[in-house]
Every structure is written in structure tokens, then in C-alpha cells.
Amino acid sequence: MKPTNSPAGARESILSKIRTSLGASENDDARTAAAEQRITAKPRAAAPLRVAETGTDLLARFKDELQRQLATVAEVATATEIPAAIAGYLHANNQPLRLRHGADAYLSSLDFSSVEGFETARGAAAPDDSAGLSAAFAGIAETGTMALASGPDNPVTLGYLPDTHIIIVPKTRIVATFEDAFELLRERPSANPMPRTLNLITGPSRTADIGGRIVIGAHGPRRLLAILAGDL
Amino acid sequence: MSDPATKRPRVGLFATCLVDMFRPSVGMAAARLIEYADCEVVVPHAQTCCGQPAYNSGDRADAKALALQTIAAFEGCDYVVAPSGSCAGMLKAHYPRLMDEGSDDHARASAFAARVHELVSFLVDVRGLSDVPGAFSGTVTYHDSCSGLRELTIKSQPRTLLKSIPGLELKEMDDCEICCGFGGAFSVKFPDISNAMVEKKTANIAAADADIILAGDLGCLMNMAGKLSRQESKIACRHVAEILAGELDDPPIASSDDKR
Amino acid sequence: MQPTSHDFKSNARTALADRQLQEALSGIPGGLVAQRRAARDRLPEFDDLRDYGRDLRNHALQHLDIYLERYEQAVTEAGGHVHWASTGGDACAAILRICQGAGAQLVTKGKSMVSEEIGLNANLEKAGLEVVETDLGEYILQIRHETPSHIIAPAIHLTQGQVEADFRREHSQLPKDRRLIDPAELVDEARQILREKFLNADVGITGANFLIAETGSSIIVTNEGNGDLTQSLAKVHIVITSVDKVVPTFNDAAALLRLLARSATGQEITSYTTFSTGPRRAGDPDGPEQYHVILLDNGRSELLGTEFREVLRCIRCGACMNHCPVYNAVGGHAYGWVYPGPIGAVLNPGMIGIKEAGNLPNASTFCGRCESVCPMHIPLPKLMRHWREREFLEGETPFVTRLALKSWATLARQPWAYHALSRLMSRAMKFASGRHGAFTWMPFASGWTGGRNFPAPQGKTFQELWAAREKQAARTGRTQ
Numbered sequence A: 001m002k003p004t005n006s007p008a009g010a011r012e013s014i015l016s017k018i019r020t021s022l023g024a025s026e027n028d029d030a031r032t033a034a035a036e037q038r039i040t041a042k043p044r045a046a047a048p049l050r051v052a053e054t055g056t057d058l059l060a061r062f063k064d065e066l067q068r069q070l071a072t073v074a075e076v077a078t079a080t081e082i083p084a085a086i087a088g089y090l091h092a093n094n095q096p097l098r099l100r101h102g103a104d105a106y107l108s109s110l111d112f113s114s115v116e117g118f119e120t121a122r123g124a125a126a127p128d129d130s131a132g133l134s135a136a137f138a139g140i141a142e143t144g145t146m147a148l149a150s151g152p153d154n155p156v157t158l159g160y161l162p163d164t165h166i167i168i169v170p171k172t173r174i175v176a177t178f179e180d181a182f183e184l185l186r187e188r189p190s191a192n193p194m195p196r197t198l199n200l201i202t203g204p205s206r207t208a209d210i211g212g213r214i215v216i217g218a219h220g221p222r223r224l225l226a227i228l229a230g231d232l
Numbered sequence B: 001m002s003d004p005a006t007k008r009p010r011v012g013l014f015a016t017c018l019v020d021m022f023r024p025s026v027g028m029a030a031a032r033l034i035e036y037a038d039c040e041v042v043v044p045h046a047q048t049c050c051g052q053p054a055y056n057s058g059d060r061a062d063a064k065a066l067a068l069q070t071i072a073a074f075e076g077c078d079y080v081v082a083p084s085g086s087c088a089g090m091l092k093a094h095y096p097r098l099m100d101e102g103s104d105d106h107a108r109a110s111a112f113a114a115r116v117h118e119l120v121s122f123l124v125d126v127r128g129l130s131d132v133p134g135a136f137s138g139t140v141t142y143h144d145s146c147s148g149l150r151e152l153t154i155k156s157q158p159r160t161l162l163k164s165i166p167g168l169e170l171k172e173m174d175d176c177e178i179c180c181g182f183g184g185a186f187s188v189k190f191p192d193i194s195n196a197m198v199e200k201k202t203a204n205i206a207a208a209d210a211d212i213i214l215a216g217d218l219g220c221l222m223n224m225a226g227k228l229s230r231q232e233s234k235i236a237c238r239h240v241a242e243i244l245a246g247e248l249d250d251p252p253i254a255s256s257d258d259k260r
Numbered sequence C: 001m002q003p004t005s006h007d008f009k010s011n012a013r014t015a016l017a018d019r020q021l022q023e024a025l026s027g028i029p030g031g032l033v034a035q036r037r038a039a040r041d042r043l044p045e046f047d048d049l050r051d052y053g054r055d056l057r058n059h060a061l062q063h064l065d066i067y068l069e070r071y072e073q074a075v076t077e078a079g080g081h082v083h084w085a086s087t088g089g090d091a092c093a094a095i096l097r098i099c100q101g102a103g104a105q106l107v108t109k110g111k112s113m114v115s116e117e118i119g120l121n122a123n124l125e126k127a128g129l130e131v132v133e134t135d136l137g138e139y140i141l142q143i144r145h146e147t148p149s150h151i152i153a154p155a156i157h158l159t160q161g162q163v164e165a166d167f168r169r170e171h172s173q174l175p176k177d178r179r180l181i182d183p184a185e186l187v188d189e190a191r192q193i194l195r196e197k198f199l200n201a202d203v204g205i206t207g208a209n210f211l212i213a214e215t216g217s218s219i220i221v222t223n224e225g226n227g228d229l230t231q232s233l234a235k236v237h238i239v240i241t242s243v244d245k246v247v248p249t250f251n252d253a254a255a256l257l258r259l260l261a262r263s264a265t266g267q268e269i270t271s272y273t274t275f276s277t278g279p280r281r282a283g284d285p286d287g288p289e290q291y292h293v294i295l296l297d298n299g300r301s302e303l304l305g306t307e308f309r310e311v312l313r314c315i316r317c318g319a320c321m322n323h324c325p326v327y328n329a330v331g332g333h334a335y336g337w338v339y340p341g342p343i344g345a346v347l348n349p350g351m352i353g354i355k356e357a358g359n360l361p362n363a364s365t366f367c368g369r370c371e372s373v374c375p376m377h378i379p380l381p382k383l384m385r386h387w388r389e390r391e392f393l394e395g396e397t398p399f400v401t402r403l404a405l406k407s408w409a410t411l412a413r414q415p416w417a418y419h420a421l422s423r424l425m426s427r428a429m430k431f432a433s434g435r436h437g438a439f440t441w442m443p444f445a446s447g448w449t450g451g452r453n454f455p456a457p458q459g460k461t462f463q464e465l466w467a468a469r470e471k472q473a474a475r476t477g478r479t480q
């Protein structure tokens, strides 16, 4: 595809209509400066009181909010406990001991062979995968949301095709607000801070499109397990 | 402006066109309440209608002419008080918007607007009234008319005064803040929708199981009373000022003369 | 979509008589409305946030041209393509070109009101493409050949029983005796059928709730995850959106996200909020190979210069319709075009003309409940009134209405005559009503008296009573 396929002049015509409507001229330095200033300064709305009050336990808030969204939350002290925790969850939900994850170093270091019969695979999700495992780069306490950056470490399809989605959230990466999570993203060692996809996930897939009643497992995962890990 | 002998503020009563023509007893009740709040009442003859029918039909020019006429009619009053949230809202919130920003008319309309109050909020918020002359023993429920509620934030004031009447019990109904479906010309232009809306309202009124349904706007009251009357309901419908002032000699709205 | 807004009155009558529709609509107060209230109550600073959101959207609109250029530049740098479209036709043509360029046969779609606005599905189907709606509500509508009746809950007008019947008819390959009693069973059936489509789609089309100038990202907010499957499994991801959706920064998007779900469904946040920036990166194991954004104008740039500018702040949460007593009475289809409820009453006349959509801004009591819940503080009643003013100025107000208004206004400007007529009317009506207190039929108001009685006046006007009181007082000497 060519970079732009707009009908001749559509871009200019829309932009000029907008300027006419605003009573603005094309090279208005003051307006440009105001816009650039906002993009540079990135002002934030006041943080929600529930995470801004002094003494807020962000971890507790995160867990509480996420559980309200019908996700299961587990806590482990060290990485060595993770395979057994996942196995226990899959077993309790009558799921096979199988999962797939990306190239993330931490996930790759987990020793699933410590659980007998646990099969793991790497890469993007396949249609018959039953569980996907991802690593969040942040947990957002204000709503119990997990932030995931797509890429080889965390193929995005792992969070949507399999029936079960499991996300590891480092306890040290629990932040108060969305804006705090975006700040972490900006610190990523990459030219463009944005991955192809930034997924904010808060609970399993759901719908209320039939008679207004909530049903879990619409198109994406039917269940979501968040594991809060202490040693990350 | 105010009566120099007594220093009582002079209140211009804007009766509203519906009260004037359909239910003057509400105007008398309003006057009685304003006097009870230690004010002098005047009723300028040059008042007619606040202009809402024109304004809400997109006819700004006529609305503006009526606004200027009303403003002139109440020259010399310390306050302008209307027994209607809708008309008071028009005078207070919308008159200035009808005038060109920065014009003399705009300044006049704004100064006028500052003196305008809906009756019950005037009694409570401006005059600090906490009791009323009315006496009533029985149960009532209250409908919050839209303009009063959302344009003028009238919510607690009528309840405060109602609760000051010994023997009166206020039974809140569900969805008391939802529109009754009147909407002026709306009720005539879209009668089916209006009727469906008032049907939901009267169902809530009936469920509240009170003797009387009260509200602060005659338009809404005529709509609800009309529906209740069609449904042959026993629930009486009155303007809140009638109860507060104890003006209960006339039969309730849409009720036959035999029912007092 | 062929508008039927001019038939609003008869649409509404049909809707009021539709028992299934009424049953479906009866769930709104206890559902979306109650849920929003609960979400608001859990966030005490909600109203401050609304002020912040309004101000930031105003700022974005005030600098719209600049932010759009900035956004375009960021998308391009991320390897995506921006296509500008002045009209719905241009937008459809651009999308078709992209689909054909990719050799597409099967197109999956996430929910997008802009795609409804431009009639996208019909356009692509005419060119021989298979288009599958993947949002469950939209999928149900697609198999019913219906349009959404709500901007966030498109199938809100349907009961579970209707959906079951649709599935039995449409999915005839499945066993006839299967159980479809629980909503979960219906959802599961749709899930299986749509899985197939996701996996085989060539192009995935989504809408966008917001666009971010800072990073060139488009955001979708969903609960089902269909939008994510749509955009990450197909080779090509097309975003169909409009020029008003751009916000300066990520942080600005965060502020609006706090308002959006709470206002819409009463959720703190939806299950999935997804930011997409360009196509898949080198080394990415999944994601689309191409990323296109269609920026539709369709009259918005002109609206920006009018008294209707404020409507462009809208974030399409649907709260105004959930809280609208008229919408609750007649549902979304009666409005006769894409956007129903108060937002539609303001937006549609700008898009399909006041001649077609004139009923919509008139079909309001101005109760103001929409404005009181709108997270963007859009003065919807004021804007509806502005449409009525335009109608009046452009002579679209019906002749009889004009005549009645003019005669009444002339009279109201002569207090003496006005009061004389009031006295006469009051007496005459009182006389006509006898002792009944109300009329069961009234000339010129037979609509009203169709369902209600019309209260009779007391017989004297207030001006009369007051004059009598004054006279009495003068005679006896003032005592007060």
C-alpha cells in the first residue's frame, strides 16, 4: 500500500475546514506551541482518591479491585512456587496441564518440569491452546488492571485465544494509576515507547449483550488468573 | 424599593400563565406564604407568560420580546418569585441567554435573573423559613419537577417545609426525579410518548400509597392529575404551595367540585 | 442506512405497542442506570473528573487541526497509514481499496458506530466480501438484518427469547434439540461460530474510542475481547474512526477512560482496553502486517464552527440515552438513524439534515437528565433547542405550529387583552366542564385526552382574585 490513499485534497480540505471553523490560520505559532506544550508536559488528572490517599496499600487495593472484576488472584513468594500454583489452578478448573508463553526471560526461567506432566510451548497462540501465560509490566491499583506490552516476550494472542489466561504481575510493579503505568512504558528500552499493542486487562472476557445479563467467556478467556509474584 | 415603613422586602409574584388561568388558588397560596415570610407581595398586571412556549419552539425573537416585557413589569421589586421551577428557571437561567452578550439588555436580564427565585426555594434559602401556616394530617408524596430540580437544584427545600407540618407524613416514591412526560408542547406534539411517561409516573405514585401527590409545577401537576383522573385514582393532586399555605378549600386538580 | 427519522412519531407508536421491546427496555433503570450510579458513588471525585474531561476535550477541539497532524505523523512513523475521508462514501471506498489490495474475502469487524454511519457493511458486501460482525450484540443484529438501537448495547432492544429463536433459525446446521435456555449457552454457540471467522479473516476492522496524538495510538474499549481477536489475527487491521476522537496524550486518554466505562456500563473499567500503534513490529510473533486508519469527517469539521461545537466533546458512552425517559419509552430504532437518544437528537440533524431529523430535537421534554449525567457536560437540551431555532428560522416548523405560536405571542405581548382572554377562557372551560373538574376530550388536544383527562380551570383567573383582594384591602384598610 502507498502511504496515503486519501482522495485528492481530502486531507487539506478537512484540515482547512477545521481551521475555518476555529477561526484559526494555518501557521499559528501560538496554537501550535500550546498543543506542543501539552504533549510535552503531559498533564495528569488528579489521581483517584482511592489510590492517592496517604497510607494506601496499593497491593491490597489492586487485589481487591481485580477480584471485583471476577478474576482469580494468587500470591507467591518466589518464582519456584509459580508452576505449582498454576497447576493447582488448572486442575481446579478441570483444565489440561498445558500452556504456552512468549520469550519473556522470567517466564522462560520458570521450571514447569517440577510439576509432573506439565507441557509448555512457546510463541503465538494456536487455535487449540487451552491456556496462555503472560507477564505484565505493571499492575494498576486504581482498577486492578494489568498492563501487557505485545512483542516476542508476550505474544498478544495468548491473552485472547485460549480459554484460560494467566498473568504474572511483579509485586514491585504495582503502581497507583494508569498514568504511572504509562510512565513505566516510556522507560522501555525502545525507540518507540509504544509496543504494537498495549493491552490493559481487567478480568476475563464477558458480555451482557443477551438480555443484559453478564456472561463470562464471550470471545476471549473464560477465566483469568493473576499471580502476584514477590521476587521480581 | 422595599416598603420604607416596615422594611419588608417587596416581592413581585410572577403567577405563571397556567396558575393564572387554571389554578389561581396556587397564586393565592403563594402570596400567603410570601407574606408569612415577612414580605410584601405585589402582582404586576403587565405580566403574562414567561415566553417558554416560544423559546422552546425555536422562536427566539418572540421569547426575547416577552422576556423584556416581563423584566419591565417587575421593575421596582426586590425579588421576583414564581410558584414554578420551570418558569422561574426560564426567568433566571434563560433570560440572560436570550440577550446578546455585552448588550444593555443582557445586563438588565442578568440583574433581573439575580432577583428571581422559585417560591419554595425562596422561602427556605432566602427567607430562612422553617415552618409554614398550613396544617394537614395525612400522607403525601412529592414529584421533583425537572427544571426546578436540575436548573435550580430544588430538592431539600420542599421536603424541609413539608416535614415541618405536624401530622404530615412524606412517603417518597420511586423515581421521583424522573420526568412526568409533560414538557409543555411536547405533551401535545408527542402525546403517545408523553402518555407512556406519565403512566410510569402514576404507577410510582400509586405504589407510594400516599393520599396526595404534590409538586411545584402546575404543568406537571395537570399532566399527572389528568392521568390519575383517567385512571379513576383516589389520589389527590395538589401544588405544594396549597399544602404549605393551608389553602385546601378548592378541590384537588382535575377533581370534581364534590371532592374537597 | 436509509433514515426514517421523519417517521419518528409513527415509529414511536409502533415501539410503544411492541411488548417484547417494552420488556427489553424495562431492564435499563435497574441495569445500566443503577450500575452507573453505583460506580459514581464508588468514585467520590467523579464530578471533578467530569470537569477535567470537559476542559481537556475543549482544548483538543480548539487545537484539532494540530493534533490531527501530529497524530498522523506518529501513525506514519510507527509504520501505519492514515486515510482522510470527507464523506462516508470516501471512507467506504478507501476501506474497499485496502481490502481488495490485500486480496481479502473475509472481513471481521469489531463494534463501530462510525461504520454504521457510513453504511460500511452493505458497501463491502456489494463488492463481494463476506463481512462478519463479531461483537455479540452486533452479530445478533447482523443475522436479524437490523441496526443497533443503542450505541454501546446494540441489541438492548431484544429479549433472550428472541435471540434464541434467531440462533435456531440461523445456525440450522446445529442439532435441533440442543439446549439454549441459559444466556451462557447462547453465548457459547456464538463463540464457536465466530471463532472460525476470526481464524480465517483476511482483514479485521475495528473502531476507536480515542486516538492519541502523542503516540499515534488508537484505543478500543471492549468486554468481549472480540476487537482484540479481530485486530490481532487478520493480516490487515483497519481502524474506522472520525476526526473528533483525537486527544493530545496518553494521560489525557487515561482521564477519559476513567469516565467512559463508569458512565457507560457502570464498570470501573472494561475487561479490555487496547492501544494499537502501527502494524506488527520486526520479530513480533503475531499482530497485523498492515495498519490503516480512516479518519472520517462527515460534517464534523463544519459543526465545529457552529453553536453545536460542544457536541463534538461526546465520548459515546450512551449515558444520555440510558437516562432519557423518551429513549426508555420508545427505544433506539424509533429515532430512525444511527445515533439514538439525546446525542442522536443533536448529532443526526447535523449529518442527515434538519428536514429529515427535525422530529428528534423536538421529541424532548427538556427534562435535562441527559445533561446531568453526561460525562462531558454537553448541554444536550440547549443544543436541541438550537436545532429548533434553526428549524424555525429556516421555515421548517410546521405552518400550524407557527401560526399558533405567532398568535399566542402577539396576544401575550398585550397584557390587557391577554388577561381578558384568560378570564374568558377560564370561565368558558369551567362552565363546559360542569362539576367534573376535568375533560375527557378536548379540541386541539385530542392527543392529550387520548390517554389522560384534561384538568378544568377553577373559573376565575389569579389576576381577578388578586384584584378583588386588593379592592377588599383598600376598602377595609390594610391590616398587614
Ligand code: SF4
Pocket (backbone or CB within 6 Å): C263, C313, C314, C315, C316, C317, C318, C319, C320, C321, C343, C370, C373, C374, C375, C376, C377, C378
Ligand atoms: S452526549 Fe454525553 S452522555 Fe451522551 S453519549 Fe455523548 S458523552 Fe455520553
